[in-house]
Amino acid sequence: MGLCTADRRPVWATLLLWLLTAPRILSADEPAAQLDFTRMIAHWDQYGGDDYVSFVKAAQPEVAQLGFYGAHFWSLSHTPQFAGYPAHFPVRGLEACGDWFSQRNAALRRSQVKVIGHFNVEFLVGDPDGPDGPRGFFAFYDRLWDERILGPKPVVSALEMLERGADGKPLVQHNYRIGGMSEYWACLRNPHWQHVLRAWTKQAIRRGVDGLIINYFYRHNCLCRHCVAGFRKHLSQNFSPAELRDRFGIRDLPRQKFDELVCWHDPRQTTPLKMEMLRWSQISNKRVYDEVFVRYGRSLKPDLILAQWNHLGDFTQIAGDERCTLPAELWGRGEDYLWYSAGGSANTTDLKHKRLGDVTLQARYIRGAFDDKPFTVGKYENTRIRSAIAELAANGGAPMGFYTRFQDPRARQVIIKYYQFLRRYNDIFRGNRSHAEAVLLFPRTAVHAGDVLPVATFRQQGKQLLDQHVLFDVIPDDLWASRTSPSAIPVLTAQTPLNIDAQLRKSLSRFQAPATVRISATRPRQAQELDIHFVNYNRVEPQRRADGRPNPGGGIQDEQPLAVDGIQADVVIPDGFRTVGVELITPESAVPQVLKWQSASDQRIRFGVPQFLVYAVARIRLREIN
Secondary structure (H helix, E strand, C coil): CCCECCCCCEHHHHHHHHHHHCCCCCCCCCCCCCCCCCCEEECCCCCCCHHHHHHHHHHCCCEEEEEECCHHHHHHCCCCCCCCCCCCCCCCCHHHHHHHHHHHHHHHHHCCCEEEEEEECCEEEEECCCCCCCEEHHHHHHHHCCHHHHCCCCCCCHHHHECECCCCCECEECCCCHHHCEEEEECCCCHHHHHHHHHHHHHHHHCCCCEEEEECCCCCCCCCHHHHHHHHHHHHHHCCHHHHHHHHCCCCHHHCCCCCCCCCCCHHHCCHHHHHHHHHHHHHHHHHHHHHHHHHHHHHCCCCEEEEEEECCCCCCCCCCCCCCCCCCCCCCCCCCEEEECCCCCCCCEHHHCECCCCHHHHHHHHHHCCCCCEEEECCCCCCHHHHHHHHHHCCCCCCCECCCCCCHHHHHHHHHHHHHHHHCHHHHCCCEECCCEEEEECHHHHHCCCCHHHHHHHHHHHHHHHCCCCEEEEEHHHHCCCCCCCCCCEECCCCCCCCCHHHHHCCCEEECCCCEEEEEEECCCCCEEEEEEEECCECCCCCCCCCCCCCCCCHHHCCECCECCEEEEEECCCCEEEEEEEEECCCCCCCEECCEEEEECCEEEEEECCECCEEEEEEEEEECC
């Protein structure tokens, strides 16, 4: 007989069983099959009733961001504030609420919806002590941590895992005052906190999520021992003693006392040392993301869908954007889709001054940086629901509906109509590629050097190109050299004049359309066609606020779109193809409308676009030239 283990199983059998059942540890570089989807919804509120499930069945999104599995859940679901901001839990209690999410996840999956849970990695609500003892997160950690499902606590006191200031005390804020409680921040670089995140990740997967969207990837001015040691190591590994002295004024790194270790900061007050602190902060955050979610999470569930909830606004850099200094090889790596929040930067219109309240430029930047993989832009838009869906669909994104008021019958009807439109024409939206005739480079190398002035120029250039209806892509300049594009395509940067040469302009597609229209172009994955997307932002604007500022409106009743008519298109056809037909599709019409067209040359066609409300797509059918 061969060697046996204590349970009398041969060693070779034990090893084989371990190989077959052990979690597979994935590399952060390991590619996964690309996820494609075109319709998603996300709610932090009003998701607890049966009407939410009936709405999902009617709208048929492919992805729903629903439920909470990180610090929001473990801080608040057991408290009297369970039903309030931010998570609006439907029931109270760690076990009861967790079971509710398991049941809701199962119900959505029966409707062919992938469920992505929200996972707050560090924002903690509670008080370590008080008249009634610990509250919120600290009450959970001290009294409610269940070792049967979470395993042993990594440390006795939760205070050992918090971000700390220069005085050694935990960083604390009082911005939200949920239940009168304070707000603390765990330090992602603390290995004990990473232990907690793994335990929570395991429970999320146990509750039946298809994936997780990770948010609050912030780092504050934390000077805990893990941050100080980590930044010293970063400097020693990346800079010579002479570089440390000349670039940062550091003459003795082991003895250097850091009075601050900033992350986001005012770019007007930046320095080379502050920029290196920001870069290290974001790289170290990424390492924790890779370790906890990519490696550990996918070792438990290899097809775990992962994304980060990040912020872009109107291209806020250095003072915002959680990955603005990441090197290109780390940017978006290990993520199946991107979520970027525009905040309140695009919630109002001022049509008189050609401000459309759109995120077209942001969408093109994200698409270009992420190489046509799925993404969405959160706008907190409750009023202009049609245009919020249309602008993402037109630019390769996945229209969502964050906080969309599906309980409002009019809003619900519009969301369902537009999502069913995307579903009906799934073949032209799913996995399509951008079709561009020019490229505008985003100045990421300047941002990495601490210079945001070129970003302002980029915004101006982008808006002018959009107003001129040029079909263009946005690609970060540090990626451009590795992309393959036609050699004759115009490339515009913040350092070059915007005006496109008149002769070159003649070689581009041209559109006669109002400034309130945005125009994009895509090529489907399979079909031989070129699709021209038109998004109309014209509307009856709500009366301005008392202080003169634009009014975002109070719901879909204030959207009031005005139909557009008279658009003329003169489109360049891709080389090697000829046109065989053109038709127009809109969410408001159940059947396509055949359009008259004429050849302007061997490679150009012209056609007029009939009146439409907010969104229309001209499908130019192509045939290869033999």
